[in-house]
Amino acid sequence: MKPFLALCKVEMISLLSAMNLLSGKKKKPFAAPLAALIGIGIMAYIGTVYALPMAQVMLPLLLGDLYWAQMVLIAFILCLCFTFVAGSGMLFGGKDMDFLFSLPLPSHTILLCKMIALYAENLLFSCGMLIPAGVIYVIHSYFSVNFVVSLIVLCLTLPLLATIFSGILGFVVSFLSSLTPYKNLFSIILGAGGMALMFWAIFTMQTSLSNETQLLAMRQTLWNVVPMLEWICLSLAGIQSMGILWFALVCVGSLIGFLAVFSPSYHSIVLRLANRTYNRNFKMKAQNAASISMALFKKEAGRFFSTPIYLMNCGTGVIMMVLAGGYLLVQPDTVLQIAQLLNISPAQEAMLLASVGGFCCWIAPPSVVSISLEGKYxxxxxxxxxxAHRILMIKTLFSFVVFLPGVLALLLAGQIALQFPLLVFVGCLVLSLVALWFGSILGTVINLHMPRLDAPNDAVVIKQSGSAMVQCFVGMGLITVLVGGWFMLPVSDTVYFILCIVLLAIVSLGLHIHLAKNSEKLFTNLS
Amino acid sequence: MLTISHFSKTYPGGKQAVKDLSLSVQAGEIFGFIGHNGAGKSTTLRAVAGILPFEEGEITIDGNSIQKQPVAAKSITAFLPDNPDLYEFMTGIRFLNFICDLYNISAQDRTQRIGYYGDLFELTSALGNAIGSYSHGMKQKLALISAFVRSPRLLILDEPFVGLDPKASHLLKEELKKLCQQGGAVLFSTHVLEVAEKLCDRIGIIRQGQLVACGNTAEIVGSSSLEEVFLELEKEGETK
Incomplete structure (x- = not known):
């Protein structure tokens, strides 16, 4: 038991130290818990922002079970999207494996300790989503001891299921990756597939809300395809209290099953996966030259597209904008109806569209982690x-270029669906481009001042570093301030539009001047 | 080629790693930097390469200050740290092209040089694979190729023989000599005193951040061996 606890302690310390906000040799004792709190805060914010409008629409219609189906699905898929890469890296390809297997410990102890660390990460994510959803549910529906017990059991067991799935998917990805030279292709396909599944589920549920027949059919399909979802949702909605117990038993049983299958041959699986590498025989031929800027740009692109967790976290904004654009094209009438219902002008519609774009661009641009990702390199x-200035500007430019197709897709779809007057469209385009450049350069500046260069892996930099969290908060805060200012300031829509463009342009210019003056010193001081 | 004048480095927290160090490396010369762990060798090499900022002293490469004209100084320099980490997401050939692009090496020159050094270090067939799949020795060879393809006028190497097989070590020594014959200069640190004794034209011994001996290898070694001289100097340092 002692070795098991010692190993668990090491894994937990590793997880907590990974959450440290800043790099540097002197660690502050409060930095890791603070970072964990900020991380949970962000998840709680996202959970609240998403759950609140859903609760307002679904709970008055007595659709508590479907409200929970949606929240549970999102929490589960988000957990999976974030940790299946870790499932592959931590369980089947960690750099500490040789050391661990040289210790006098049975394989199942090592596997279990690794899974506990993965579970802890999933627990943080799912609690961040489910607890705010529970609080909002209580406010809009009812409170009972049964509900609280069910929610606690769900918060504890859902991450268990996500951990098992992460382990299985991690094994599949590690195995497939060992067969081809495209190591990250399967991770990207799986991650993108998971995201697409989540968006599709949300889209289907929301479009079914207005049609009772569709709603009943969708509910029945959900319950038939995923019976466990029915057990959870009926328990939380207070219809069938034993369901959550069955779910918990299935999760624990699955864990035992996973350990029983993988433990006996865990050591040999890890060894075989580590030794299977795809080799191609290179033949030298004439090489091509490129400019310094192009070389740096291609390097940034290579890093972005070959790192699944980087692509999926910092590319989500682009996917969201493309999907929002697609929705505008497919359902223009619905959007127009909402606009008419809210009685808003074309300029206000354009402002809302730019806000959506700004939100997507400011939350997690690649530039906010690209310096940290240099790390040991x-x-x-x-x-x-x-x-240094050139290096930083290329990082900023890459961030801009990655988001540009998403911004343009959203704006063009908006123009087709909402038929803005030409001047409004041009204004919206300028505002969006300025906002995109601002988000990109802000990310570079934040990352230059708050780099995390000693992170144990990329996931820590992308998901838990101080600069990623600060950018996320600043992005959400700025959108809130700008949208709030629109309601509060006694100026016309057009004037406010121009005000936003000028304000963002001035701040961007300030950030440019800051980089031009200080980048050499700050970049050389990074170590 | 390289001049270090009164260089001192104090890390945040107060630890002084190097104190008032001055030395020069001429074109055509191999300079060996020797010292125990933590003596200040890597600190000095990193400062020369422009990676480590410093407040006291001056370092110039071919007349260009590494602090005031860093781009000009770095463009004729190649630096390899001990245990060099290379972009693991790139293939070997892509990495070499990336380095060549940064140093403005023409397509023709890079094709010829990559072909030559790739064959020399027997790495050509593996250049199409991701660096992440390389062994430690292969990464070390790739790092060395990336340094040589730049045809640097000053080559700065921190523990370059670690991880190399005997054949590659021999090739490296030959290439270092060749570089110097072509007018280049080499500054490298090592713990392998036999290599330093045989390879270097001049040697500097650093202890606790201070240069305690510097001169021609023959003068420093005298009638004994470099190992004996080094251990004697270490002993003197301990008794002080």
Missing amino acids: LWLLQSAPVS
Whole structure:
């Protein structure tokens, strides 16, 4: 038991230290818990922002079971999207595996300890989503001891199921990756597939809300395809209290099953996966030259597209904008009806559209983690004959270019669906581009001041570093301030539109001047 | 080629890693930097490469200050740290092209140089694979190729022989000599005193951040061996 607890302690310390806000040799004792709290806060914010309008629409229609079906599905898929990469890396390809297997410990102890660390991460994510959803449910529906017990059991067991799925998917990804030279292709396909499934589920549920027949059919399909979802949702909605117990038993049983299947051959599986590498025989041929800027840009692109967790976290905004654009094209009447219901002008519609775009661009641009991701490779850029300012501007430009197709898709779809007057469209385009540049350069500046260069892996930098969290909060805060200002300031829509463009342009210029003056010193000081 | 004048480095927290160090490396010279762990060798090499900021002293490469004209100084330099981490998401050939792009090496030159050094270090067939799949020795060879393809006028290497097989070590020594014959200069640190003794034209011994001996290898070694001289100097340092 002692070795097991010692190993669990090491894994937990590793998880907590991974959440440290900043890099540096002197760790502040409060930094890790603070970072964990900020992370939970962000999840809670997202959970609240999503659950609140759903509760307002669904709970008055007595659709508590479907409200929970939606929240549970989102929490589960989000957990999976974030941790299946870790499932592959931690369980079947960690760099500490040789050391761990050299210790006098049975394989199942090592596997269990790794899974506990993965479970802790999933627990944070799912609680961040489900607890706010529970609070909102209580406010809009009813409170009972049964509900609270069911919610606690759900919060504890759903991450268990996500951990098992992460383990299975991690194994599949590790195995498939060992067969091809495209190591990250399967991770990207799985991650994108998970995201698409989640968006599809949400889209189907929301479009069914207005039609009772569709709603009943969808509910029945959900219960038939995922019976466990029915057990959970009926328990939380107070219809069938034993369902959550069955769900908990299935989760614990699945864990035992997973351990029983993988434990006996865990060591040999890890060894075989580590030794299976795809090799191609390279033949030298004439090479092509590129400019310094192009080389740096291609390097940024290579890093972005070959790191699944980077692509999925910092590329979500683009996917969201493309999907929002698609929705505008497919359902223009619905959007127009809402606009008429709210009695808003074309300028206000354009402002809302730019706000959606700004939200997507500001939450997690690639530039906010790209310096941190240099980490142990930083010496390559620092010793290269390239100015720090140029390196940072290429990072900013890459962030801009990644989001540009999403912004343009959203705006063009908006123009087709909502038929803005030309001037309003041009204004919206300028505002969106300025907002996109602002988000990109803000990310670079934040990351330059708050780099996390000593992170144990990419996931820590992308999901838990201080700069990623600060950017997320600043992005959400700025959108709130700008939209709030629109209601509060006694100026016309057009004037407010121009005000936003000028304000963002001035702040962006300020950030540019800051980089031009200080980038050499700040970049050389990174270590 | 390289001049270090009164260089001192104090890390945040007050630890002084290097104190008032001055030395120069001429074109055509191999300079060996020797010292125990934590003596200040890597700190000095990193400062010369422009990676580590410093407040006291001056470092110039071919007349260009590493602090005031960093791009000009770095463009004729190649630096490899001990245990160099290379972009694991890139293939070997993509990494070499990336380095060549940063150093403005023409398509023709890079094709010829990558082909030559790839064959020399027997790495050509593996250049199409991701660096993440390389062994430690292969990564070390790739890092060395990336340094040589730049045809640097100053080569700065921190513990370059670690992880290399005997054949690759021999090739590296030959290439270092060749670089110097072509007018280049080499500054490298090592713990392998036999290599330093045989390879270096001049040697500097650093202890607790201070240069305690510097000169021609033959003068420093005298009638004994470099190992004996080094251990004697260490002993003197301990008794002080």
